[in-house]
Amino acid sequence: MRARLINGWIERIPLHVVAPVYDIIVMVFAGWLAWALRFGQMEVRDRYTLAISVMILLILILNSYGENYARWQSKRLGHLIFNLFLVWTAATLIISSMLYFLDFSSEYSRLWIVSTLWISFFLAVAGRIVARVWLARYRLSGSVRRKIFLVGPGPVLLATARHMRREQVAGYSIAGYQRMKGEPMQRELDHLARRVEATKADEVWICMPLNMGDTIKEITFTLRHLTADIRFFPELSDLPLLNHRVSEVVGLYSIDLSTSPMLGKARIAKRLEDFWIGLAICILIAPVCLLIALAIKLTSPGPVIFKQYRTGINGKRFKVYKFRSMRVHEEHDGQVTQAMKGDARITPIGAFLRKTSLDELPQFFNVLQGRMSIVGPRPHALAHNEHYKALVESYMKRHKVKPGITGWAQVSGFRGETDTLEKMQMRVKFDLWYIENWSLALDIKIIFLTFFKGFVGKNAY
Incomplete structure (x- = not known):
């Protein structure tokens, strides 16, 4: 009886709805506590209420954009805490920037702001840990679980069952299964309906490849009299997927196999991230850029800024800006020769700039123009795109998003010269993983890692 009440409560008020409400309460309490500790008073002033x-918000x-409210109960605890840390760090940086640029520094106590944010962070983490421990306790005991009946080819069912065992805290258990290889006989379908009803399964998961569409239709029709939820898990492992999901288009439902994640709210969030962080960085690096420009001008003849066409989002060309690191020279027949170790074309200043990635700083102006992002797949030369798009599967899918100054491939060790096909394949693999798993939290993580891994590398020359 108690388990049914708990299960019903979770169904009516899911934890992904409770979490944001909890965060609001935590922020209000943290603001009041920080005020009491900082000023020794109980009543918070109006302008500080506005700040809270x-x-x-x-x-x-x-x-929300970091997907920390979506399925957070089943995420790994370390990953969850790290994502929350990135969110609160980003909030601290954004609030600090707002105070600086809006000239409100004298109006608010910076100690109070920092205390409010980080007290709320520790309370938010503590609340989620308590909720996860409580929920896991009931789910692992079998008290709060949904019973699943699996239908599909044997190997697919086995893989699904193994995945469910690894994710036991998600709250599902296998009530039964029935293997189906191809076109089922009517007696098999009737037997399936009787078994699903006998097991009292809450859900039926049809795990089949898309080429078994007729079988899926027959199974759905056979189970039409039962109240169990029916879910279709298409077997898509043989397809090169990118940001796959279910969408509604002109009143029709589609399984998107390859789409850009930068649509709607995500596109706005990504642009706001690029603009505000890019603006702050441009202000900070302005003195460094002036010194680099002067050093280039004094040590070698030619322009300070190197411009070259690259491929941007949706395959559109744009000019990328870099500090010139090579002596002025011409390439023949549109050929683009990658920089190599000991390349004679690189100037002494240029070698240092390339090794430390300081030659990339002008690209922050590309970011402000909206042609690049701070985080994204690195833009390759046009000649490289023409060469590799026929050799690397899904190569051009890198251009579903804006190119970036840094990226998941760069902080994962795939930076610098791609002198072998295998290196390019690995870079594309990491770029596509980034597009598939994009979130604001992931962007902040990559920016954070860039300071330690992305600026200096043994492959940069």
């Missing part, structure tokens, strides 16, 4: 409201937006 802005911080609440910011935390909710960042958590």
Whole structure:
């Protein structure tokens, strides 16, 4: 009886709805506590109440776009805490930038702001840990679980069952299964309906490849009199997928196999991230850029800025900006020769700039123009695109998003010269993984890792 009540409560009020409400309460309490500790008073002033409201809105937006409210109960605890840390760090940076650029520094206590944010962070983490421990306790005991009946080819069912065992805290258990290889006989379908009803399964999962469409239709029709939820899990492992999902288009449902994640709200969030972080970085690096420009001008003849056409989002060309690191020279017949170790074309200043990635700094102006992102697949020369698109599967899918100054491939060790096909394949693999798994939290993680892994590398020359 108690388990049914708990299960019903979770179904009516899912934890992904409770989490943002909890964050709001935590932020209000943290603001009041920080005020009491900082000023020794109980009543918070009006303008500080407004500041708490802005911080609440910011935390909710960042958590939503970072997908920290979606399926957070089944995510690994370390990954969850790290994502929350990135969100609160981003909120701290954004609030600090707002105070600086809007000249509100004298109006608010910076100690109070930092205390409010990080008290709320520790309370948010603590609340999620408690909720996960409580939920896991009931799910692992079998008290709060949904019973699943699996239907499909044997190897697919086995892979699905293994995955379910690894994710036991998700709250599902196998009530039964029935193998189906091809076109089923009517007696098999009737037997399936009787078994599903006998097991009292809450859901039926049809795990089949798309080429068994007629069988899926027959199974759905056979189970039409039962109240169990029916879900279709298409077997798509043989297809090169990118950001696959289910969408509704002109009133029709589609399984998107290869689409850009930068649509709607995600596109707006990505642009806001690029603009505000890019603007802050441009202000900070301005003195460094002036010194680099002067050093280039004094040590070698030619322009300070190197411009070259690259492929941007949706295959559109744009000019990328870099500090010139080579002596002025001409390539023949549109050929683009990659820089190599000991390349005679690289100037002494250029070698240092390339090794430390300081030659990339002008690209932040590309970001402000909206032609690049801070994080994304690195843009390759046009000649390289023509060469590799026929050799590397899904190569051109890198251009579903804006190219970036840094990226998942770069912080994962695939930076610099791609002198072998295998290196390019690995870079594309990491780029596509980034597009498939994009979130604001992932962007912040990559920016954070760039400071330690992305600026200097043994492959950069």
